[in-house]
Amino acid sequence: MNGPRKKILLCLPVDEKTLAAWRARFPSFEWAVAPKGRMEAPHTDAEIVVGPPKLDLIAGATNVAWVQSTSAGAEKIARSDAFHRGAFRLTTAAGAHDSCVEHAFALLLALTRQVGMYARYEGQGGTSDASAEPGPRPYDHGIWEARKKARAPRVLCGQTMGILGLGAIGRRIAAIARAIGMRTVGVSYRGRPVAETDETHAIGALDELLPRFDVLVMVLPSSPETDGLMNAARLALLPRHALLVNVGRGNSVNEAALAAALREGRLAGAGLDVLDPEPPGEDCPFYALPNVVMTPHIGGNRPDYDERVLEVFLDNLARYEKGEPLCNEVERGRSY
Numbered sequence: 001m002n003g004p005r006k007k008i009l010l011c012l013p014v015d016e017k018t019l020a021a022w023r024a025r026f027p028s029f030e031w032a033v034a035p036k037g038r039m040e041a042p043h044t045d046a047e048i049v050v051g052p053p054k055l056d057l058i059a060g061a062t063n064v065a066w067v068q069s070t071s072a073g074a075e076k077i078a079r080s081d082a083f084h085r086g087a088f089r090l091t092t093a094a095g096a097h098d099s100c101v102e103h104a105f106a107l108l109l110a111l112t113r114q115v116g117m118y119a120r121y122e123g124q125g126g127t128s129d130a131s132a133e134p135g136p137r138p139y140d141h142g143i144w145e146a147r148k149k150a151r152a153p154r155v156l157c158g159q160t161m162g163i164l165g166l167g168a169i170g171r172r173i174a175a176i177a178r179a180i181g182m183r184t185v186g187v188s189y190r191g192r193p194v195a196e197t198d199e200t201h202a203i204g205a206l207d208e209l210l211p212r213f214d215v216l217v218m219v220l221p222s223s224p225e226t227d228g229l230m231n232a233a234r235l236a237l238l239p240r241h242a243l244l245v246n247v248g249r250g251n252s253v254n255e256a257a258l259a260a261a262l263r264e265g266r267l268a269g270a271g272l273d274v275l276d277p278e279p280p281g282e283d284c285p286f287y288a289l290p291n292v293v294m295t296p297h298i299g300g301n302r303p304d305y306d307e308r309v310l311e312v313f314l315d316n317l318a319r320y321e322k323g324e325p326l327c328n329e330v331e332r333g334r335s336y
Contacts, residue, residue: 009033009034049068099299115293230258235266240266270291272292
């Protein structure tokens with residue numbers, strides 16, 4: 001083999017058997033695993049970095065040509081001076097987060113089928129003790145009493161879902177929504193048609209589309225273009241019965257305006273996996289709202305997360321070795 005091998009630094013845990021298989025598959029590269037999963041000074045000679053690198057080291061590492069992020073959005077790196085001033089390429093792990101699809105529907109169905117409401121009532125029948133040891137519980141009248149007062153659960157079939165963001169996650173959400181019997185309207189930056197939606201529009205048409213949505217699912221990255229995209233004026237364009245689900249990034253919604261709309265009954269409910277900031281402060285307005293279901297940014301979590309990210313990387317590494325275009329490459333100036 002002529003010349004020095006190009007060095008790959010893995011900032012993710014990899015066992016020796018797996019690493020040996022990759023070395024055999026890609027013999028033209030030198031493989032190294034960062035101690036404690038972080039890029040440190042001894043490895044700044046790496047050409048490819050996989051995982052969460054230190055931005056100050058990346059900025060001074062002139063040999064780095066490609067950074068593979070472990071998240072679907074790489075806004076922290078993409079907005080850094082190191083990326084804008086450097087010459088390295090940046091790719092995300094889009095495609096490894098299909099659990100976000102399931103999570104979006106978990107939040108949506110918790111709202112439409114009132115799961116969150118009944119969970120709050122459970123234990124309020126005077127017979128259950130929330131601090132009791134795990135095991136069989138006494139019969140609980142709380143949720144049955146709640147049923148007498150509650151409105152009928154909503155049905156999604158026949159309703160219209162708007163999907164704001166048509167990456168791999170957004171397209172899969174659209175496909176499942178169609179299978180349920182919903183009409184799907186996709187909105188993306190350029191509005192290129194995709195097979196999974198009944199309609200696709202460019203972001204410029206958003207204000208005209210919002211009044212049509214019974215459900216709005218947001219799967220947007222964090223970027224200057226998405227900051228506060230769903231502001232008070234746009235939230236007011238949604239029907240009063242509309243539900244908003246956000247599994248993208250918290251910066252895309254004006255949270256004060258959303259809380260006001262939910263509190264005043266100008267919006268029926270919200271399912272939020274992402275907030276801005278994270279974690280939220282004690283004064284977060286959503287804690288006190290009964291028509292909100294929240295989870296702590298776990299949409300992408302799964303037991304085999306690292307393995308899925310590395311599958312995305314290895315596919316791209318084969319492209320890199322052949323000089324082919326990389327998948328999920330971040331455009332400078334757009335953060336995604």
